[in-house]
Amino acid sequence: MRIDVLSLFPNMFQATMGESIIGKAQENGFLDLQVTDFRDYTTDKHNHVDDAPFGGGAGMLLQPQPIFDAMDAIEKETAGKYPQGRVILMDPAGRRFDQDYAQELAQEEHLTFICGHYEGYDERIRQLVTDEASLGDYVLTGGELAAMVMIDATVRFVPGVLGNMASPMGDSFSNGLLEYPQYTRPADFRGMKVPEVLTSGNHQKIREWRMKESLRRTLHRRPDLLESAPLSREQQRMLEDIKLDEDPDVPD
Incomplete structure (x- = not known):
């Protein structure tokens, strides 16, 4: 699986996504995770990626240009290697993420996560996406933490990542129920x-x-x-x- 992430804070992903099972999945070739700082694609001389909303209002909105250009670059890089796949916008108003959603996403060869920040997005950015996703009815300072949770839960279902595919299928929520109690030594x-x-x-x-x-x-x-x-x-x-x-x- 190839996963691309658009974020203003790519360093947030290095430690979390480089350790444990997700880190091993990358080392063993089951996952290709690439994080793009879309600030690198701004044409603003001050490297701004946000601006005040038309009509007034609190906060700043992410501009469409850097994100559209970053997506163009990812599409060009992955052409012929991976399908475009699903593009997921992290948004508190999106579809609630759960175990079924994770299994659904795990069937894809290519996923792209767009992590917002500030007050929100220019509405035209939504033209790029296939999914809008949320962890729950609350607001985070940015989409990075939510994207990492979704990636972690999804990658566990990719064949080879856990070694034994029976492991995720027995997890809580996988069959609609909570998992049974488990024990190990000593008896x-x-x-x-x-x-x-x-x-x-x-x-x-x-x-x-x-x-x-x-x-x-x-x-x-x-x-x-x-x-x-x-x-x-x-x-x-x-x-x-x-x-x-x-x-x-x-x-x-």
């Missing part, structure tokens, strides 16, 4: 013991326990997810058993 730590079923070697019982505990955790922590989760008949039965176990007075 008894300060009197806190690992559930016996996990050391039994009975894989069918382990599967059932994990499914039931995933449902239980979701019921307790994020019951709203159960409203849209695609539960199988077995999961529906388990959920009813959990509710009955915890509140015997609830009618069947």
Whole structure:
């Protein structure tokens, strides 16, 4: 996967995106991450990339020219190597980012993130984009942190990045539920013991326990997810058993 980022603060990406799994993905050739400082493309003699909004108002807006020219340069560089792919504008008013969105983006060969700053964008910049994305209903000082979160969550689904593709598919939200509790050695730590079923070697019982505990955790922590989760008949039965176990007075 090729990921391009347009940012006024490219140094923010060096440490974060150069470490851990994302750093290894780049070293191993699964990810080509390039960060462009679009200030380099301004034609303003003072290197300004923003200006006051027409009609007045607070703050400054990013001008279209530097971003359009930076996008032209990326398109020229990647032509014949990568498709243009999706261009994502980081914007608090955009589509809410979630696990499904990350999996969707991971199917692309080329992604470009445009990170805003200041008060906002000149509206014409939106002509360049295919997506407008947001982490949530709040405003950051810039789009860099949000873009890094999206990149991290997306790249985990690129084949080869985690080594075992079963890992991301078992994560919370990947199947509409929260992940089940997990344990490792020692089996008894300060009197806190690992559930016996996990050391039994009975894989069918382990599967059932994990499914039931995933449902239980979701019921307790994020019951709203159960409203849209695609539960199988077995999961529906388990959920009813959990509710009955915890509140015997609830009618069947």
